[in-house]
Amino acid sequence: NAGVTQTPKFQVLKTGQSMTLQCAQDMNHNSMYWYRQDPGMGLRLIYYSASEGTTDKGEVPNGYNVSRLNKREFSLRLESAAPSQTSVYFCASRGPGQGGNQPQHFGDGTRLSIL
Amino acid sequence: AQSVTQLDSHVSVSEGTPVLLRCNYSSSYSPSLFWYVQHPNKGLQLLLKYTSAATLVKGINGFEAEFKKSETSFHLTKPSAHMSDAAEYFCVVTPDSSYKLIFGSGTRLLVRP
DSSP states (O other): OOOEEEEOSEEEEOTTOOEEEEEEESSOOSEEEEEEEOTTSOEEEEEEESSTTOOEEOSOOTTEEEEEOSSSBEEEEESSOOGGGOEEEEEEEEOOOSTTOSOOEEOOOEEEEEO | OOEEEESOSEEEEETTSOEEEOEEEEOSSOOEEEEEEEOTTOOEEEEEEEOSSOSEEEOGGGOEEEEETTTTEEEEEESSOOGGGOEEEEEEEEOTTOSOOEEOOOEEEEEEO
């Protein structure tokens, strides 16, 4: 069972470069999420997609765009990378369920450094 | 507004002694609450969840948590710590009918031999 797969695992970019982080899930989940994790701040939601065809901003969307390509895939794009976007990025998915009682399943993360 | 406060950023215990990781939440609704664990360079793994079925929730690896509405708390406990429990732990709340998770800032558990 692959679960949630993120690529790449590591990446170094120069300021101003663009990049797309890929995420795919094989659990037939409707909802998918992108988070960033910074020291001492827990995880902060960047964007989420409640279902195929919809996307919404989270807590820290500035500087990012997303695409829900199909039910399986949800990508995160940095159009012009900035050093403040150095972070660990996690993708997650969640299956259907009443309200918020279904847990999210996380990938292993993408460690992104911007010089 | 909903929020989660993890009262300790670091907790250190000796192997074989009890573990207590504290979490308080604020929610306008009847919340769902979760504890996740994150080992180094890994994603988050679900330890347990509370969804109003029972106030004492048992999870994986011997962890459990008790939901106390009067204290708005959801503390995580384990009777006897193992070296493999050393990791970061996140308390998470999701308001009813919300797709979003609200994370605490995390507690790093150190287990001494």
